[in-house]
Amino acid sequence: MTAADQLSTARRLSAAVLAVSDQLTVPEVLQTIVDTARELAAAEYAALGVPDDDGSFAQFLVSGVSPAQQAAIGPLPRQHGFLAVTLREPVVQRLDDIRADPRFDWWPRAHPVLEAFLGVPIMNGDEILGALYLANKPGGFTAHDEELVRVLAAHAAIALTHARLYARSRELTIAEERARIAHDLHDAVAQRLFGLRLTAQAADLLIERDPAAARARLAEVTALAREAAEELHAAVLELRPARLDEDGLPDVLRKQVQVLDRASGADGPRLHYTEDDPPVLSPAQQAVVLRVAQEALHNAVRHAGAHVIRVSLARLGSCGVRLEVADDGAGFDVAATLKAGRSLGLRSMSDRACSVRGHAVFTSTPGQGTAVLLEVPGD
Secondary structure, three states: OOHHHHHHHHHHHHHHHHHHHOOOOHHHHHHHHHHHHHHHOOOOEEEEEEEOOOOOEEEEEEEOOOHHHHHHHOOOOOOOHHHHHHHHOOOOEEEOOHHHOOOOOOOOOOOOOOOOEEEEEEEEOOEEEEEEEEEOOOOOOOHHHHHHHHHHHHHHHHHHHHHHHHHHHHHHHHHHHHHHHHHHHHHHHHHHHHHHHHHHHHHHHHOOOOHHHHHHHHHHHHHHHHHHHHHHHHHHHHHOOOOHHHHOHHHHHHHHHHHHHHHOOOOOOEEEEEEEOOOOOOHHHHHHHHHHHHHHHHHHHHHOOOOEEEEEEEEEOOOEEEEEEEEOOOOOOHHHHHHOOOOHHHHHHHHHHHHOOOEEEEEEOOOOOEEEEEEEOOO
């Protein structure tokens, strides 16, 4: 390798490494890594797989395969053959011809024919987070190729570990928020019941001396009982896991907005929900739209100091969805927030949108509120 080649390799490797700490989403970082691996190893094809718990892949990014080829190949692969070997065994797999190995399984009819193969596990300690796969290099892959791809796999592990830690942090935050809402609702119900008891006692004292006044008190008892029942119903809705498969996205989102509105109290923001003929999305898409809505609502309720928060869900094209969460709160400088690295919430929403081929846009100006817009195309 010439000095010029070494310099070019170092620059490409540096760009891929810097992507991990840049303002990119996790899918963008992983795509940069898989593209760089293919280029540096002079492979025809490359892929990066992150397994799920159901024998398939949560993410599977490719390089060297056109969108038309991907469509012809079909859905995401299952964990079989060498895809599974590299996810189970924490060692590099370097073969001159993958088809000659007894562990080779099969590939779909439209899949490119692979020969030379290099599989490098992506590891965090002893845990395998995923794998980088490269194929079809004239003359086969070398030990130098293996070392370059190992470096890229290590940085893919950093990106995936950071994403996992952030997801766990958000789960804890959501759990804390749910506990706070439940506490607030409990206090509200307790106040209703205390008022109901006092009013009932007053009616009992008045029933013989002033029947008309007693009847008025009993009417108040009825109203207080209804309000307490509504508060309890709101608590049940909030604490019960969202059942998208049973209730559907619009119903779940509407109820969550209603719960937050009730829990905000007299001094909190008023929340409004509207919808305009949203279509039925796939389960994965529904989950993403709901999670982005929850993230945006969390930020608006807790940090915006808003008076009004509006949530709208509308049809996008023939079968897509457009979600908007807008508030009239303090707002912030989006570019400055991204530059300062205080953008985990924005990145999380962007990552979720990318996972279903969607797009998230954040619009905000200090003193003029914030709007989160999510567009998800239908399947």
